[in-house]
Amino acid sequence: AQSVTQLGSHVSVSEGALVLLRCNYSSSVPPYLFWYVQYPNQGLQLLLKYTTGATLVKGINGFEAEFKKSETSFHLTKPSAHMSDAAEYFCAVTDLPSGTYKYIFGTGTRLKVLA
Amino acid sequence: DAMVIQNPRYQVTQFGKPVTLSCSQTLNHNVMYWYQQKSSQAPKLLFHYYDKDFNNEADTPDNFQSRRPNTSFCFLDIRSPGLGDAAMYLCATSLPGPNTEQFFGPGTRLTVL
Numbered sequence: 342a343q344s345v346t347q348l349g350s351h352v353s354v355s356e357g358a359l360v361l362l363r364c365n366y367s368s369s370v371p372p373y374l375f376w377y378v379q380y381p382n383q384g385l386q387l388l389l390k391y392t393t394g395a396t397l398v399k400g401i402n403g404f405e406a407e408f409k410k411s412e413t414s415f416h417l418t419k420p421s422a423h424m425s426d427a428a429e430y431f432c433a434v435t436d437l438p439s440g441t442y443k444y445i446f447g448t449g450t451r452l453k454v455l456a
Numbered sequence: 457d458a459m460v461i462q463n464p465r466y467q468v469t470q471f472g473k474p475v476t477l478s479c480s481q482t483l484n485h486n487v488m489y490w491y492q493q494k495s496s497q498a499p500k501l502l503f504h505y506y507d508k509d510f511n512n513e514a515d516t517p518d519n520f521q522s523r524r525p526n527t528s529f530c531f532l533d534i535r536s537p538g539l540g541d542a543a544m545y546l547c548a549t550s551l552p553g554p555n556t557e558q559f560f561g562p563g564t565r566l567t568v569l
Binding site: 385 | 511546
């Protein structure tokens with residue numbers, strides 16, 4: 342079965358510091374991986390996704406993630422945190438064995454940016 | 457702009473009083489999803505449609521029903537809301553395919569008194 346693990350339910354960084362949010366997946370087949378961001382009282386918005394091809398994926402708002410098959414990881418990074426990055430971040434993988442297009446979400450990481 | 461719209465944004469109902477949440481989309485996507493999200497948790501899929509085909513998650517309570525009268529609209533009916541059903545309800549849409557993005561609406565926050 343496929344699964345997603347996000348290490349660290351809460352992460353705090355100083356403004357201007359590196360952001361690193363961790364996501365590890367378990368999949369018996371090549372995965373399709375996504376990072377979403379959710380601001381308070383809003384829906385989820387796609388930051389970036391990995392399907393095939395280049396393993397370093399660039400997304401919106403200066404975020405990027407690298408697919409590392411050997412480590413079964415898809416960590417999200419941003420070189421310099423901004424106050425507006427404070428939000429909840431979810432990693433997700435498509436549930437391929439189910440034969441549908443639904444996601445399996447990680448439990449989320451709440452990012453706090455300190456002034 | 458193409459989008460996913462949810463109405464109302466905030467809904468208050470009484471314990472046991474049926475409530476309907478609505479979702480509409482201008483993206484013309486085949487697939488529509490309903491999620492329940494409780495505080496500080498990941499969204500939990502309740503069910504989804506691929507066109508008219510309805511797919512219920514195994515652990516979705518019978519208290520939750522859905523209708524999709526056409527491509528653009530989808531409704532979530534909670535027949536007898538309990539206190540435990542208070543949550544944010546998110547609608548999302550996508551094109552078919554395992555590598556496609558899901559587009560989320562802003563959600564409806566349901567309060568049960």
